[in-house]
Amino acid sequence: MKLPHWPVPYIKKLEKMRLDVMHKLLDALGNPHHSLPPVVHIAGTNGKGSTLAYLKAVLEAAGYKVHRYTSPHLVRFNERITLAGEEIDDGFLYEVIEETRQAAGDLQVSFFEGTTAAAFLAFHKVKGDILLLETGMGGIFDATNVVDKPLLTIITPISYDHMEYLGNTLTSIALEKAGIIKPNVPCIISWQFQEALEVLKARCRQLHASYSAFGEHWQFEVLKDRFNFIDLESNENNSYSFPLPSLVGPHQIINVSTAIAALQGMNQFEFTMEHIVQGITNAVWPARLEQIKRGVLYSMLPQGWELWLDGAHNEAGAQMLSVVADQWQDRPLFLINGRTGNRDIKAFLRHFEDKVALVIGVEVQSEPLAEKAEKIVAGALELGFKAIEMSSVASAIQHCIDNTTVPSRILICGSLYLAGDVIAANHA
Structure with missing residues (x-):
């Protein structure tokens, strides 16, 4: 399948135009996004935060210091930025926001651009083992999409939302989300409608990014009080049984399985089955059923x-x-x-x-x-x-x-x- 609507050169041109302010702001800050721990970049319509929550919980169970960036916040802005497992405190938040404000000078910076740059500055200043980075709304033009070589990208289920910005078809929305896929960087593709799936796979092939997709490389089955994660590429014992996750609802089996598929692609991190079980049964993500x-x-x-x-x-x-x-x-x-x-x-x-x-x-x-x-x-x-x-x-x-x-x-x-x-x- 060829990517519809936007050939790659045009995508690159628009990306440069839309992210130009973000790059200028980060350059004024000394490009903190160039010295981050390994980044897992997550886009999609639904399930981004829950998938991230499972990854965070498993990695922390294994002893790693996890940075996290999410949006929006529910009550306090500090919720968006977690540094080595701890929510950013008011004093340090003020410090990085003020440093970003001064660096911006005359640049016309949006709220999300400014706060994302401040978050990158915080992640640069505090030692961490990994950064779980959630897009704000889209993908290709998102202020988070300045990390050139993430460890991994994840695309959670895509559906109709923010159509005034992302387009009114699944194809156009998927094209936006596919913008975080990077050359030669593995991509985990969660359950998708076929129209969106074809766009994502085509983009991966175009960029020589290997992908692991639900239904093609892995899947799951739900039992009464457990679920099985099934590795479709394994020639031996390919089914792994897990207790139901801490977050409630049938959609959470999609999200937790996506997280497990992502963990399979993170070879430089060490964790056991016990860490996975501990993480998925203790993950916390407020206001998700x-x-x-x-x-x-x-x-x-x-x-x-x-x-x-x-x-x-x-x-x-x-x-x-x-x-x-x-x-x-x-x-x-x-x-x-x-x-x-x-x-x-x-x-x-x-x-x-x-x-x-x-x-x-x-x-x-x-x-x-x-x-x-x-x-x-x-x-x-x-x-x-x-x-x-x-x-x-x-x-x-x-x-x-x-x-x-x-x-x-x-x-x-x-x-x-x-x-x-x-x-x-x-x-x-």
């Missing part, structure tokens, strides 16, 4: 109720959550939804038809471009849901409690910014 079991919001619940939080914000995320909702038939399910504006509300909610008792629309407080609660409700009503709007997550939870006589589940989802609001309110 997380059951809230303590805090202010939890204390509102009557006995027997459950409160769940997930950052799912696109249709693929909703589809995964709907599979979980199918398994939650033992009690009523209420859906509290808040989201970024100008997204397809009905495409998201449609996956919950006949699964929820009520949709409650809320406006995300920490999101400047948040969708109005009344618009969420209007979309839900058009699909035939019972739906109301409330002024806050707390008032939405209280409404569920006041209008139901049996123990129920409440699922809060629609935006990572909403998840941040919930975490902040729960710890108030």
Whole structure:
């Protein structure tokens, strides 16, 4: 398959144009990105953070000092930058941000460019064994895409999201994500729709980057209380059994298997099966189908109720959550939804038809471009849901409690910014 739309010379030209400011800023800082520990660069639509969380947990279980860069944050910006296993402290964060600000001079630097450059500066200054680097939104034009020779690249599942920036077809979105693939650098390709898979494989072949793809080189099977990772290239015992991961949901088997496939390609790091088991069963990634079991919001619940939080914000995320909702038939399910504006509300909610008792629309407080609660409700009503709007997550939870006589589940989802609001309110 030939890459559609953008031949390589044109890609390189656009990449130079879009990353020019980033390179100038990093040059003014002494090019800290040239002296980083080995980098694993991760792009995709869904599962980037969870895959990274599994890798981090396994590597730390094996004794390695792991740097991590993720976005967005939920409550505090410091969450984005982890240095040798520790979240960056306020003083050092101020130091690298201020150094970056001064280096920028008259450059017109975006928030993400500036903070990413500051993160590279922090990673340069603190000794670490490996850097797990997550893209912000796309790939080829992403501010993180200045590392010329990563150890490994990973492409997690690609679906429709941020289409105003990345294009409105899976092919165009995959082309953006494929921009992190580098010449002669191995690439791990997670489960993909066929259209996206063909783009990724073609890009790897074009750049002579070996790839390890789900369905071709590895796969998994889910059992009742375990899952098997299957190495399709092995001629001997090719099936490895693992306990279910710490993060909940069927989609997490995709993410944890992707992480295991990546670990197979990291020959310079030493770890055992025990390290892998310890890592995948103890990995932490907040607001990814997380059951809230303590805090202010939890204390509102009557006995027997459950409160769940997930950052799912696109249709693929909703589809995964709907599979979980199918398994939650033992009690009523209420859906509290808040989201970024100008997204397809009905495409998201449609996956919950006949699964929820009520949709409650809320406006995300920490999101400047948040969708109005009344618009969420209007979309839900058009699909035939019972739906109301409330002024806050707390008032939405209280409404569920006041209008139901049996123990129920409440699922809060629609935006990572909403998840941040919930975490902040729960710890108030």
